[in-house]
Amino acid sequence: MRFGKTLKASIYPPWEGKYIDYAKLKGMLRERELDGDDSDSEPQPWTENDEESFVQELVNVQLDKVNAFQSEMSQQLRDRTNACEAKLMPLARKSSGDDGEIDEKKRKEIAEEAVQELDQITKEVSELEKYSRINFSGFLKAAKKHDRKRGARYRIRPLLQVRLSQLSFNSEDYSPLLHRLSAMYTFTRQILGLELPEGQEASGDGRLGHDSYVSYKFWVHTDNIVEVKTHILRRLPVLLYNPTTSKDLDVSQKDPTITSLYFDNSSFDLYNQKVTRAEGAGSLRLRWSGDLNEAPAIFLEKKVVVSEDRSREVRVQLKGKHVQEFLKGEYKFEKKVHRLEDRAQGESQEAQALKKEVEELQSFIKEHDLQPMLRANYTRTAFQIPGDDRIRISLDTNLALIREDALDPQRPCRDPDDWHRRDIDDLGMQYPFSSINKGEIARFPHALLEIKLRNGARHVEWLHDLMVSHLVKEAPRFSKFVHGVASLFEDHINSLPFWLGELENDIRQDPQTAFQQEQEREAQRAEEDFVVGSFLGAKGSPLQTMMGSPISRMGAGRGSSPGRSTMLSGTPSRVERPSITAKDIPRTTEISKPSPTTEATPSQPAQSQEGAASTSYLGSLFPSFSMSRYAQAHRQRGSKLPPGVSAPEVWIKDAGPVRVESKVWLANQRTFIKWQHVSVLLASLSLALYNAAGINNIVAQALAIVYTFFAVFASVWGWYMYEKRARLIRQRSGKDLDNMFGPLVVCIGLAGALLLNFGFKYKATLDAARGYAYPSSVEMLTNATTDSLFTVQSNV
Template structure:
């Protein structure tokens, strides 16, 4: 299906005028123009202006404004539910006080007393109105996600058409990628809003059912150890060594033998993993995965090392279930049976017979194996699946042997290779074989130089995946995922990335991260810190809004910051069946991952100096960070300020460079003071008794020198005290340098003024002294002339 038809079918009628005008772009591109009119620079400018500034700007502004309205409507729903939540909390608080015999907690009771009590009829009416509004908001959130994705695809398609037809002298793709980074029209930024909607749905539903107390215990049923969370990141190749160093300080490298799945005794290089993904000519599995269709499924073959080494080959089917978790079915198969299995001629009879012949094999395990093979074979037949993509990469695993609470994998040298036979004239793989013989028989390795152009895509970054089991937090993981060393890549999939790049003409939708892959992901540490602070603040606001409905000290999403609500369900049954296998044989995860949201941050103390007088003025390069963190945080009910932070307890341990930096600054001030004192002394001695101006300025310079000395000592002692107290205040102090600079400028200006005045006065005196002599001489000459006239 052509993309133009797909775009027209995807239009949401109320937003019809806000979509990209794809037909106009094709007209400007003159795709179907048969005349010989040359393509000029003006045509390039017109097309680029229309695509990058008009159409892209229109979509970005509409998406931004619509998302803002949806958040405002969600907040309005929360405010409508707030009186109901306060009434429930106040009632529970009073009841608890009577049972326990303690004084009643005024946190909710006082607030409830200030608001009028909501009657039963009004309560049900409010709940039903909010539920109807939530249905509309949820519908528009879904439509907005579809709107963003289809317009993003339109931009990519139009850009590709330009580069294919008119890109001989100028390729537009890099410029459009940069514009998409500036104006992101397709991002995964709806998760916090969806979670707030989910929380309100739960509250409304259980309140209408007469079970509000269950809503107050939301997200408390998950116990530690029942689930795991996956975090995915991109790592720039320049940061690989530093990331490995950070991980190696906490976790050892897990080295294993892919043949026996046992931990190797000797040293060996990191294993190479190969995955072959299945799909049909319509790429329906890819489309379902990109568009987040419920129960989206994927199928692949996976093995370690070279196929010539006869490794264990795993046939794996993964299905996304409700809530975002996944279920996996897999079994091992020999390479000679793969093609007959795909064609439906072999049903794993030999493996089943061997399992039954052992006698001691659990019947449930045999039945599960039969069910898995039948399900995968039926899935291949129903969806007309065939191998289409190969992913080859080197994996470095980090894990404490026997302890799977934290597992980290780092994939490098990711090569995505076409494995299809869709083009009958130039098939990449023989249609009657399940894999590429040219790659496996020749034992090709990265960078696969023997492949033809267009069959290989070299992914530019490394992939980092962190799996945390349970809800325990690890400080070093938080520091790593919030640092500049990694870039979050939620929902990233090797299969989706490979199809989107290598089959760009055959698909009509693209993942949201496509434009970011080809841009530079390196970030400055200060910028990464500022972005993280902004993200924490936004997450804290959303968490507080959700938590206010359930009476929790923090919202459910805060409590489950390492475990997303989508992953609260138990692990997949297939994973449970594989618990007895070695840790190194954990399935290679390629599913969507959850992103942690850390919300607790300590505000900095107020700054001193000019910053306290002019809050908007600061010389610190972290001024924006301070403005964000200095905002007053309203503590939830039942929470009070600790008085003394944990960081301020225990003995003071300060690095020597901190003390030396403070001393070095004091020595600089002494240096300035000595220079000014020497200047004033020299000026005073050279001035003489009659030069009052020079002697006065020498005294002024002496006063500035004394001030510099006193100020340097005072700042030194003040910073010394802050270091000992482990204060969070800003060490910047600009008053002293300003005073010294202003004093010197004023002294120089006065010196110039006095000198100029003295010169002018001296000239006037000289003129006044010569005037009487000239007048006498003129008078004498005049008298002589008079005498001559008389004679």
């Protein structure tokens, strides 16, 4: 089917007129003149004005129209979702035990109205995602048509791909919105007394099988491959394929070359199902490792998507000589079935299972008329702890996608009577396959990193650091099969994956920029969690149990990162990273400082931030009594350690004898001597004031007594700080040795003395000007005070 007909069939009637005007673009290209259909008039030359008009219409007018409508509808759907949340919020507070006057009948009426609105929102979210995909394909199709028919001087597809990567309509992540809709759906079902759909009764961890994995996919620039490998190698060993024996392990062997041969039919039904993520979509491939001439084990694998987050796989092992017979339905593993039955002395479950798998695979091939279409050849480096499959990481490099079809009977890429290309396998071709024709091969420019986490292996800090770093770029739902078909069979398909628009971009990032983006995603995720958590008031509800699982916490609403998707039931996706909840090893010297650009979130209101800022100055003056959130959490942390981790009796830093540099110890003593010097000066000042004061000069006497207390304080404070700092040095503590409380007290006292001295001096000057005789005692007091204060102040 031509793309124009596909576009017409995909139009959502309420949005008619908002799609790309593909017919107008084809008319501007004057395609009929090139095809010779317009026989009434002679073809007109393609001018600069024609070129400019087409580019303006495609890149500016049509693209801006589609992007503006997508942004407008996306915002409307969010506003409508917010309105639903506001309508259901009183019911959520009522469920959680808050006071309210809403009766049961009114609750159900509100819930029914909300369900109707949620149904409409969910439908339009699905249509908007289809709208984005079909328009994205239309822009690339129009650009390709221009480059093929009018691109002798100018090629606009690279320009268009750069423009597409700057817009949001082809990278909008609807997963956070779906996550909120899912929470409200579950909440309204509880109010209406409806049962949850099958598969949601269990908790988040129980919902997935024991052997289920959550997969994260990334692109890695060639400049960062070595750094990514070394980052992983520090924690996981390289998995060696097929070592000879455990005693004779060849660690110098090269990474294996893996070949996957994907199947599809001439209509590319399996491809279209996979791109649209249709439920029940299946795929089929042959896979082997190494050179086919070495007779490796060949596996025929069928994978069927059961639900949004689960799939089922059927696999049988074949020999090369039996592959073609099996594909035709002539080979059914009769010998192996008989052998299993003889071993069990009759019918056996293994034999029945094998028969069922063979019948399923052969019927699947026959039903869809499948044939080999695409070969993916790549070098794989696998990382895994032997015997522990909780964390599996693979890094694929040198990915080449090669046509393996026989669609063109005149020039087939593969012999229609054979199951693989002989020119590649018989000659043992290797990457970069330079002898393959240009239109038959597509070399992927980046490496592919896939991280698979099994249940129970969610909170791994070093993996989280890698996945949010500048070294990788998220590529959710990336598929070698989909990318190969989209790159090599574009004329046969009408739907393209979104990541095609990002291939022309440089995926390398600045580390600081990557960090800031991750902070923004964390804030957005906290906001989404806060909104969804409002509907979890009823204790023991299935949704609350599901949302409390590690999987849902990792996948809850990381909505600002393009290219990642959160599944409806809360499984991880492109915006989700494992939330680090505990350290593997306790640390005492690392203190994470908040970013100065951190904004208030619902879980951290702006008022608390203002309160923390107001106490920061006092906390600097009195560090032992800090009221910061970190200090409070540190004091309350106590015995909160991860399961299986106990507090060490002796820290590594405390092992061995205490070695203190002489300058450190002498500095502490020198500070103590300085404080005693200040104490002696203050005592001398107080004695001079008391002796100079007359019997009737009560102010001077009181001032002398006050300064006696200051002298005592300076002496005691100096001794206290000396002992405290000596203890911290002996204990090898990481605490700060400075303290401003003592100097602050002394300085305030000296400032007060200076003010009083100024007052006395000023009064004496006025009295002398009026002709009064100034008492000699007061003059001696002011002179002594001035001299002593400057001496003490210089020492402090």
